[in-house]
Amino acid sequence: MAHQNENKKAIDLNILVTNDDGIYSPGIFALTKSLGEIGNVTVVAPLQEQSAVGHAITMQIPLRVTEAFKNGDFFGYAVSGTPADCVKIGIRNIMKVPPDLVVSGINHGSNTAINIIYSGTVSAAREAAIMDVPSMAVSITNHAAKDFRFAAKVSNLLANKIVGKDIPLGTLLNVNIPDVPEEKISGIVLTKQGKSKWDDIYEKRTDPYGKNYYWLTGNLMEVDTELDIDQVAIKKNYVSVSPIHFDLTDYETFDKMKNWNIERLLNGKEN
Amino acid sequence: MAHQNENKKAIDLNILVTNDDGIYSPGIFALTKSLGEIGNVTVVAPLQEQSAVGHAITMQIPLRVTEAFKNGDFFGYAVSGTPADCVKIGIRNIMKVPPDLVVSGINHGSNTAINIIYSGTVSAAREAAIMDVPSMAVSITNHAAKDFRFAAKVSNLLANKIVGKDIPLGTLLNVNIPDVPEEKISGIVLTKQGKSKWDDIYEKRTDPYGKNYYWLTGNLMEVDTELDIDQVAIKKNYVSVSPIHFDLTDYETFDKMKNWNIERLLNGKEN
Numbered sequence: 001m002a003h004q005n006e007n008k009k010a011i012d013l014n015i016l017v018t019n020d021d022g023i024y025s026p027g028i029f030a031l032t033k034s035l036g037e038i039g040n041v042t043v044v045a046p047l048q049e050q051s052a053v054g055h056a057i058t059m060q061i062p063l064r065v066t067e068a069f070k071n072g073d074f075f076g077y078a079v080s081g082t083p084a085d086c087v088k089i090g091i092r093n094i095m096k097v098p099p100d101l102v103v104s105g106i107n108h109g110s111n112t113a114i115n116i117i118y119s120g121t122v123s124a125a126r127e128a129a130i131m132d133v134p135s136m137a138v139s140i141t142n143h144a145a146k147d148f149r150f151a152a153k154v155s156n157l158l159a160n161k162i163v164g165k166d167i168p169l170g171t172l173l174n175v176n177i178p179d180v181p182e183e184k185i186s187g188i189v190l191t192k193q194g195k196s197k198w199d200d201i202y203e204k205r206t207d208p209y210g211k212n213y214y215w216l217t218g219n220l221m222e223v224d225t226e227l228d229i230d231q232v233a234i235k236k237n238y239v240s241v242s243p244i245h246f247d248l249t250d251y252e253t254f255d256k257m258k259n260w261n262i263e264r265l266l267n268g269k270e271n
Numbered sequence: 272m273a274h275q276n277e278n279k280k281a282i283d284l285n286i287l288v289t290n291d292d293g294i295y296s297p298g299i300f301a302l303t304k305s306l307g308e309i310g311n312v313t314v315v316a317p318l319q320e321q322s323a324v325g326h327a328i329t330m331q332i333p334l335r336v337t338e339a340f341k342n343g344d345f346f347g348y349a350v351s352g353t354p355a356d357c358v359k360i361g362i363r364n365i366m367k368v369p370p371d372l373v374v375s376g377i378n379h380g381s382n383t384a385i386n387i388i389y390s391g392t393v394s395a396a397r398e399a400a401i402m403d404v405p406s407m408a409v410s411i412t413n414h415a416a417k418d419f420r421f422a423a424k425v426s427n428l429l430a431n432k433i434v435g436k437d438i439p440l441g442t443l444l445n446v447n448i449p450d451v452p453e454e455k456i457s458g459i460v461l462t463k464q465g466k467s468k469w470d471d472i473y474e475k476r477t478d479p480y481g482k483n484y485y486w487l488t489g490n491l492m493e494v495d496t497e498l499d500i501d502q503v504a505i506k507k508n509y510v511s512v513s514p515i516h517f518d519l520t521d522y523e524t525f526d527k528m529k530n531w532n533i534e535r536l537l538n539g540k541e542n
Contacts, residue, residue, distance in 0.1 A: 054326030054355075055388050062476070062484040084325075084389075089485060093473045114401060117326050117517055118355075130385060130468060157536050165531060171521045188533050192520040197401060202364045205333070213333040214360060241533055245526035246388055249463040250442045253514035260436060262459050262512055265428050 013039030013163060016099040018086040020050045020107060020120030023068045023073035023078045027106035030148030032075075034156045035103060042066075042099070043076025044090030046083060046120075051109075055123040056082045060092065063089060083124030083194035091131055101163055102128035105138030108153045110176045112240065113220070113231035122174055126246055129172040134162050136172055141234050142179035150185070151177040154239055155187070167243070176230060176240040188239040194224045284310030284434060287370040287399070289357040291321040291378060291391030294339045294349045298377035300514040301419035302409065303346075305427045306374060313370070314339075314347025315361030317354060317391075322380075326394040327353045330405055334360060354395030364403055372434055373399035376409030377422045381447045383501035383511065384465035384491070393445055400443040405433050408441055412505050413450035420446040420451070421456065425510055447501060459510040465495045465502035 015035050019028040023045035023251035035041050047066070064080040077094055079086045083104060091098055104124035111119040121137045128135035138156060140151045154177055162173060174193075178185060198220050202214040224232050286306050290299040294316035306312050318337070335351040348365055350357045354375060362369055375395035382390040392408045399406035407429060411422045425448055433444060445464075449456060470492050473485040495503050504511035 049331070052328050052330045054324070054328070054394065056325045057323050057389055057487065058488055059323045059513065060320070062486045063473070064482070064484055066464055085487075088471050088487070089473050092471050093475070101396070114517075116519055117397070117401070118328055123325065126388070126410075130388070154537075161531065161533075161536070162404070166527075168521075168524060171524045177287040185537070188536050190525065190528050190533050192522070192525060193518055197274045200359050200363050202334070202360050204364070211335070213335055214364065215333045216328065216330055216356075216359070241528075243521040243528055244519040245524070246385075246519070248387055248515040248517070248519075250439075250514040250516040251463070253439060253442045253516070254441075254461065254463060256437075257461050257512075257514055260432065262432075262461050265432070265459050266456070266510075 005182050014097060014117050015039040015041045015102045016087065016090050016095060016102045017041050017043045018045045018083055018090065018102070018104050018124045020046065020053065020083045020124065022049045024074060027108060027148055029070065031103060031106050031155055032151040034152035035159060038156060038160060039236050040097050042090065044086045044094055045076060046086060047078040047080050050082050050120045053082045053116045053120040054118050055084050055126065057086050057088065058082060065089065065094070065104060083120040084127040087124050087127040091133065099133055101159055102133050102135040103138060103155060103159060106143055106148050106155065107139035109139060109143045110141040110234055111137060111139040111174060112176050112234060113196035114198060116174060116193055116244065125172045129170050130246060132169045134167055136162060136175055138175045138177065140177050140179050145179045150182045158241070171243050171245045174242045174244050176234050178234050178237045178239070180237055184237055185239065186237040188241060189227060189233050191230040191233050191242045192239045193242060193244060194229040196222045196224060196231050284371045285368060286310040286312045287358065287361050287366060287373045288312050288314045289316045289319065289354055289361065289373070289375050289395045291324065291354045291395065293317050294322045294347060298379060298411070298419055300341065301423040302374060302377050302426055305423035307365065309427060309431060313361065313366050314356045315350060315365055316347060317357060318349040318351050321353050321391045324353045324391040325389050326355050326357070326397065327455060329353060331337045331354050336360065336365070354391040355398040356398045358395050360397040362404065372405055372430055372431060373404050373406040374409060374426060377419050377426065378410035379416055380410060380414045381412040381444060381505055382408060382410040383505060384446050384467035385469060387464055387515065389446060394441045400441050401517060403440045407433060407446055409446045411448050411450050416450045418489055421453045429512070442514050442516045445515050447505050449505050449508045451508055455508055456510065457508040459512060460498055460499040460504045462499050462504050462511045462513045464513060464515060465500040467491050467493045467495060468501050
C-alpha cells in the first residue's frame, strides 16, 4: 500500500454502523474502531438490546433519538427502536449524505442457518440492501465472546472488498466468525444458508401468584455436512461469508404451480 | 361432492389460525368461521396488535397464554407475543396433535412487494413452513376493510388446495385479496414478490416538553408492471397468490463471488 498522509484515511468511506445488542455493547465498539481506519463512521444503534426482533420496524409509536457517549466522548446516536429502524432513520434523517456502506454487528452469537430469519443483526444489513446501500452483517459464534479483535479485522478487510466489488443492489453479505484465537482460524469460505432448525421447547413455569408462563428454549438440529454451508463452516473454524437477498419468491414452486390452474379456482373448474 | 353426515365435515383438517392484528380483530373471526367449514380450527393469536413486527420472536421475557372469548363463547388462545411466537407455542404446547395447515390472517392491509419482509402475518405462516407445516398468509388490501366474506371464501378454497397439492416443505403461499365486491374481482393469478419499496419519511415533531420524536411515514414507489407480480395483480383487482420460502441465499451472487478468491483475504493475496 502506498504511503498515506497520517491525517488522511487510506479509503475515505462513509460508513453507517449499527447492531442489535445495543449501542453500549462491546461488539459495536470494536467494529467502529476497526472501520474507523478506513472511513468516517456514524453509529446509529438501538438504545436497548434487540435480539431476535427479526425485521421488525416501529410504526405504532414514534422513535426517539439521543446522543450516546463512551469514555466521555460522543460515540453515536441511540434509537428507541429496532436495528432496521436504526438503518432507516440513520440514512434518512441522521447522516447528511447516504453511506457507502452499512455494517451491522459485531453480534454476540452466530447468525447462520434458520437464525438468519430471526436475526436483528442481519435484518439491519438487509434494510440497508433494501435501501440500495452495500452492507454486511457480522456475528461472532459465542454469546459470551470477549475478544472482538479478529472479527473486527475481518470486518475491515471485507468492508474494503464489498465497496470495491460488484455486489448487486439488494444483496448483502452475512458474515460469521468463529470465537477462537486467530491462529486457530482454518480460513475463509464462501457459503450458503444452512437448513438446520431449532427443535423448540417451551419451558413451563409457575409465577409466585400461581399463573403459568413459558420460556422459549430448544436445540439446533444440525442437518448439513458440506463446508460451503454457513453452519458447517463455523463449526470447522472457518469464517463464513454468505451472499443473501430479500427476494423470497420460490421460483421453482412458482413454475410447478402453473399446473394448479389457480385462475379457475373461483368458478369451481379447478383440477 | 358426496353427501356428508351433517355432523361430519367434508374434509377433517386440523387447522391452526393466527394473525398479527390481534385475536379480537374481525379478520381472524371471519377466517376462523370460514375454515371451520372444512376442519377443526384452533386459534392461537397475539393478545395485542403486532403489525410490522416481522419475524420477531420473544426470548428476553416469557410468554403468557390466556383463553379468549367472543360473544360469550371460547374463541381461542391469546399469547402475549408475536405472530411467530403464536405458531411456535401453538404447535409445540397448545395443540394436542400438529396441524395439517396453518393460516395467518385475514390481515388488514396488503402484504406485497417489500412489505412481505416487515409483515407479521407473513412471518407467522413462514414460521409454520419452517416447522414443516403447510401454510398460507391472507391479507386484504385495505387497512379499513370491513367485509371479509370474499377473502374468507378464497381462504377456504385455497386451504383445500394447499393440503391436497404437493407444495414443498418450507414453502408457503402469500395471498392478497382486493377489497372490492366479489363481482368486481378480475380473477386469481399466480405471482412473484414485487420490487416496489417505500420511500421512507420520518416526520419530526416536538413533544409538550420540547423534545423531538419521529413518526415513520412514506410512499410506496411502484416499479413493476407485469400481472404476475403481486403488487400489480392486486391493483388490477386480481387475487394474488405467491409461493415464497425462507432460503435467503442469493445463488447467482454466490456463483459470481467465486471469483473473489475470498479464501485468500486473510493472507493479503486477494485480487
